[in-house]
Amino acid sequence: xxxxxxxxDNTLEFFCCIIPLIVKKPSTDPSLETNITTSYKSVRQxxxxxxxxxxxxxxxxxxxNENININSYRNRYVVYIKRGYHSYPxxxxxxxxxxxxxxxxxxxxxxxxxxxxxxxxxDLFAYYLAGLIEAQNSAIIVPTSERSKKGQxxxxxxxxxxxx
Amino acid sequence: MLLQKExxxxxxxxxxxxxxxxxxxxxxxSILLIVSLINGKMRTPKIQTLYTLIDWLNxxxxxxxxxxxxxxxxxxxETIVKLPLNSEPLDSSPWLAGFIEGGGSFQVRATAPNAKNxxxxxxxxxxxxxxxxSNYSFMSDIATFLGSSFKGIEIRSKxxxxxx
Numbered sequence: 661x662x663x664x665x666x667x668x669d670n671t672l673e674f675f676c677c678i679i680p681l682i683v684k685k686p687s688t689d690p691s692l693e694t695n696i697t698t699s700y701k702s703v704r705q706x707x708x709x710x711x712x713x714x715x716x717x718x719x720x721x722x723x724x725n726e727n728i729n730i731n732s733y734r735n736r737y738v739v740y741i742k743r744g745y746h747s748y749p750x751x752x753x754x755x756x757x758x759x760x761x762x763x764x765x766x767x768x769x770x771x772x773x774x775x776x777x778x779x780x781x782x783d784l785f786a787y788y789l790a791g792l793i794e795a796q797n798s799a800i801i802v803p804t805s806e807r808s809k810k811g812q813x814x815x816x817x818x819x820x821x822x823x824x
Numbered sequence: 825m826l827l828q829k830e831x832x833x834x835x836x837x838x839x840x841x842x843x844x845x846x847x848x849x850x851x852x853x854s855i856l857l858i859v860s861l862i863n864g865k866m867r868t869p870k871i872q873t874l875y876t877l878i879d880w881l882n883x884x885x886x887x888x889x890x891x892x893x894x895x896x897x898x899x900x901x902e903t904i905v906k907l908p909l910n911s912e913p914l915d916s917s918p919w920l921a922g923f924i925e926g927g928g929s930f931q932v933r934a935t936a937p938n939a940k941n942x943x944x945x946x947x948x949x950x951x952x953x954x955x956x957x958s959n960y961s962f963m964s965d966i967a968t969f970l971g972s973s974f975k976g977i978e979i980r981s982k983x984x985x986x987x988x
Binding site for chain 1: 827830839842843844845846847848849850852854855858861862865866867868870873874876877880881910917918919920921922923924925926927928953954955
């Protein structure tokens with residue numbers, strides 16, 4: 661039999677049949693939902709089809725996931741990107757919807773200080789920071805209205821001035 | 825820079841027309857981190873501004889929950905509690921160090937001999953400046969702690985506001 665001819669003519673079908681068997685491995689984390697979707701022509705098209713912005717997705721193409729903290733993500737999408745006759749799987753991780761990014765950062769920051777609590781360092785730094793913010797050269801600015809006259813969202817800020 | 829590095833947040837900029845630098849915290853996560861650090865460690869009437877900021881942050885989180893952005897399982901877990909003024913002794917924490925760095929100044933003044941003074945005069949001075957009449961009580965406490973005299977001086981600025 662001429663196998664090369666079969667591969668040349670039915671490459672896409674071959675990948676579409678074989679690849680799902682590869683990626684349908686049981687997930688190590690049962691809470692992480694894996695959604696296996698159909699093929700897309702590009703990463704952008706896949707992102708649009710998943711109804712999430714491309715920038716908000718973290719995707720890996722044919723790469724092992726050792727560096728990914730799967731607890732930070734809620735959904736995993738496996739899609740197939742077709743480039744001509746070739747097709748390759750790409751794994752997308754969408755961010756957790758129940759945890760906002762800034763809360764993650766805050767938690768990380770607090771963990772950083774709580775991990776040092778044995779040395780009493782976080783409290784000392786917090787007291788110093790409190791004194792610095794309460795001094796004359798610092799200000800806590802809280803907006804009085806949610807939006808400005810131009811309709812832009814107002815944000816609070818903390819300013820510390822160092823002069824010599 | 826050290827503060828910026830320690831908190832992993834904030835942006836440093838040069839103040840126009842003055843030899844001063846301003847460290848600004850605008851992002852929500854950095855403000856939350858600072859609030860969680862200094863809450864309960866403040867000693868001055870500026871705590872009212874902190875309370876306003878906490879109200880604003882709590883209000884923002886409640887509106888997040890209405891849009892599905894907050895953890896629905898623990899809606900009250902993220903609410904920041906307003907802690908009261910700190911009344912610990914001044915020498916028990918580095919609060920005063922931070923306060924002096926923000927609003928204090930050390931001065932050395934040297935006067936050459938003149939017609940009135942036969943000998944040169946060297947004067948060392950430490951000054952802690954805080955504007956607003958509501959700051960009188962805790963400034964008085966600092967003066968008592970340092971074993972120094974304390975006086976309120978009224979400076980007529982172009983805005984005609986009293987300063988202590």
